[in-house]
Amino acid sequence: MGKHLAERFPRYSQLLRLYPARYRKRYGDEILQTLADMLDYAASPAERRRVWVRTALDLPLAATQQQLITIGETMHESPFIKRSSIISALLLLPFFAALAVNGLDKALRNQTLYHSGLWSMPWLGLWVLYLPLLAGTIALVSIVIIIMRNHKISLSATWPLVGVLGVSLSIVGMVLFHDSVHCVTGNPVRELRNARATLSCIEQR
């Protein structure tokens, strides 16, 4: 980035970090130069203020737009990430669909689906545990494959997989530990100090 212009606009050049790195490297200098030109050509202090207001409004919108475009490009450039993300995300769909249907039933008819087939084995186990577990496994294996191929992981490229992995682990964690969650959240300091009692509480659940 142009040192001279970065010194002239230190805060704005810092805010350019909101843009994706590749875009910033390519157009960062030109954006600063254009801002400098706009301010230099402004005829009055009021016009200079207008330039700053316009620039302040423009930055978040343009940065968000470029981030979204970059995400799209990344997905397009890497069909493997795209395919794995879509498959694993689809496997999480029944979980959220079941919760949504249950929520709607409660809101509209003040009933729940707890006594329906959806909330009994084997269907319950499928949408609440096995499918999220499979989604997490696919996401994790895909991330490992990407690391083995590239010898590094780029969060900007793999965020859909990381996101699915996070959601899957959260669901599985909730399912496995929801009965014993109070064992560790009642008084975390006390429960950490009395680890044996806490573990015993979890085991009893």
Add this chain to the structure above:
Amino acid sequence: MQQIEHDTAGRIRLGPGALYGTVKQLVDANLIEEMPYEGTERRRYYRLTKKGWDRLGSEMRYYEQTVRLARERQALPNDTGASAWANI
């Protein structure tokens, strides 16, 4: 950018970020290209590519045709600014 604002009577006001988003789109679509420049100036200059000129030509023809049709059907506003449809 002042030129764009002036030419569009203030309807389009671009900030630097929006401007370079558009520049990137045009470069990616191979409609404009950066001009080789060996000076010491920081600025970069862009020009239309062959594809860009072709696209510009076809857009101009489209707009010319639209205006011609509007004239033929007397759908353009008259000198007082009132639409011809207002008299129908």
